[in-house]
Amino acid sequence: MASIFQGVGTATTLSSSASFDSNKFHPSSRRSLSERKVSFLVVRSDAAKMNPGLNKIGGRADQLVTNAVATKPDTSAASTAASKSGHELLLFEALREGLEEEMERDSRVCIIGEDVGHYGGSYKVSKGLAPKYGDLRVLDTPIAENAFTGMGIGAAMMGLRPIIEGMNMGFLLLAFNQISNNCGMLHYTSGGQFKIPVVIRGPGGVGRQLGAEHSQRLESYFQSIPGIQMVACSTPYNAKGLMKAAIRSDNPVILFEHVLLYNLKETIPDEEYVLNLEEAEMVRPGEHVTILTYSRMRYHVMQAAKTLVNKGYDPEVIDIRSLKPFDLHMIGNSVKKTHRVLIVEECMRTGGIGASLTAAINENFQDFLDAPIVCLSSQDVPTPYAGTLEEWTVVQPPQIVAAVEQLCR
């Protein structure tokens, strides 16, 4: 069981590896966040000032070691490498662990959403938290997304750190006004007076025959809102790390989970770790082609990668994780190495994350590309109910294999 750190402001020492600086993990929640220097990856499209192999984030701050573990080819090995013994859990339990640790650490963290309290969360992410923290900290709301998202933002303006859960990301379309205008833009229009440290999270993406309205990919709609950050988790390890980072961030963060990934099992470290919100994850280094993906498509890509390796290709697979802003540093280094890019995403063809990523890579790394970027995305159709049709609209591993073969001709 991951040790949950008690004691605000106490410097507890960790027993494990030296890559953690325990003193700096627990700034007092009473101390204003402005005193904490949070390190964020400086994304530079051209300079290779950062050694990608070294994951200590230099420059601005070293108060918070945000990338706890060096990214190695095999993430499961990486996650256990730093700890002597991890513990195995499912993705939704990892999210819950992250939530619980942060709620324990900072009393201003609260959860607002439908069925999060007594029911325990429709995907069990907040199970057990309401009996522990009370009804006000794990707030069951009526079905009024617009209003409770607005309430969460108002509470954040007053200094609380709410986590707003949409039972399904698609329902947050009802709260679009609040997310766009009040969440994203308030820091700007108030000249910096108010910060909105909310986390808006929920499951999205295409599930198993859930129907068109419950299979939406909201990342494509939210991506142009200025002032917000978007991250997508894909493994229990990065789910917990990104959840914690999102809660600690002073900016509004939208954390995209996926309905089909909640039951993924993985061993994660016992020690506390927080990941960098703006960093991508190197899933499999390679030489021939860069495959950029996120969320559920990562697994389709890895499945295709097995086939590709058997066929003699060496794909480099990067889970971009940070949907806004893109980690152009890691992506750029990869493009400079392989010169071919394939983007595999679940968003629709028009206006999705893949479309923006294509534009960003073309703009920044034009000279390094040997071939036009190929972007595999879902079709521009509402997701049908029929299983075969639904399979057709989402990118499948054979299509990825075919695309790589085409690209590497």
Added chain:
Amino acid sequence: TLLSFVLSAALLQHPPLHQTYRFDLSIGHKTADDMALARRSSNLLKPLSTASSSSFLNRRPFSTDDSTTITVETSVPFTGHNCEPPSRSIDTTPKELMTFFTDMALMRRMEIAADSLYKSKLIRGFCHLYDGQEAVSIGMEAAITKKDCIITAYRDHCIFLGRGGTLLESFSELMGRQAGCSRGKGGSMHFYKKDACFFGGHGIVGAQVPLGCGLAFAQKYRKEDHVTFTMYGDGAANQGQLFEALNMAALWDLPAILVCENNHYGMGTAEWRAAKSPAYYKRGDYVPGLKVDGMDAFAVKQACKFAKEHALKNGPIILEMDTYRYHGHSMSDPGSTYRTRDEISGVRQERDPIERIRKLILAHDIATEKELKDIEKLARKEVDEAIAKAKESPMPDDPELFTNVYRKGFGVESFGTDRKEVRATLP
């Protein structure tokens, strides 16, 4: 009605020395409206009691007299819904009366000046003016502290002033200068003052109501003894998110006071054309409500005091302020296509909040007419000075485009559209 005005005007010229006096203006009044009007003006000229009648003879310097208590009555009684309305009699002091007058005169001046600045194209975009409604802001401030939160929509210039904002910050923000309260990046609809718990300043109609309930939620979460005044208009009262937020506020007993500033027109649509039930104070159903004359600063003060006590104990309450705006919805709206000029001037004559205070001051002999005119002149001068100073403030620098998008920790370089100009490192 002309008779009553002539009478009252004549009487105002020569304020009597003795304290208790009554004017009987019932002669020749036949209609109910006339009776109401007579009641209103007679109430103004009929102070009921003072603590010390002898001090009346030696007129005190108005700005410092805090000890004399004057009791005034509101123009109309409160109407309650699911609650017992508070009393019509309110205690005040000469100092408070003079403060009301000075502050309202300043607000009125500021709005008129903003009107002319807009017409000379120094203020662009949308400009929603508050003149006519000053009593709501003033009365509210008199009843609460700076730790109680206020959040409103886009008609926020005077509320900002009431919360302690300066004229310079106001005008600079309206003109988009650096000295503005939001550094020139918000504009007319985005005035904020965090240290005075003024949360803006919102452009989308009704979106501030859930935010306000969120503020109240945080107050309850932190077990603070403060309340949130969430203000909206009669137009926004038809928004669904308002009822969603009200439901939640009532469910969890949040200390939220919803204040409907009913100026009878939602943009260009009269309230009877937009709302099936224009009794906005009753719309809360299970939530108690109070209807208040929003042109009477003392009625507003009493209602807000009552509401604050109620909200801290029992949860949300709705206050409907019956008020009026002289300008149109915004500067692009002449304001006369959906209402008659007679109506506007009628309200200005009969219900103007500043005139009401002026009559009270004169009736109680707290200041002379000339002194009041001097105060107005001073307000004009202050406003002109602030405008001059605001004009000197520079426009924001180009890199300001990229500041405050995110809250620190984002060391990304940012470019303009052609990737060559306006480079800035986000803070």
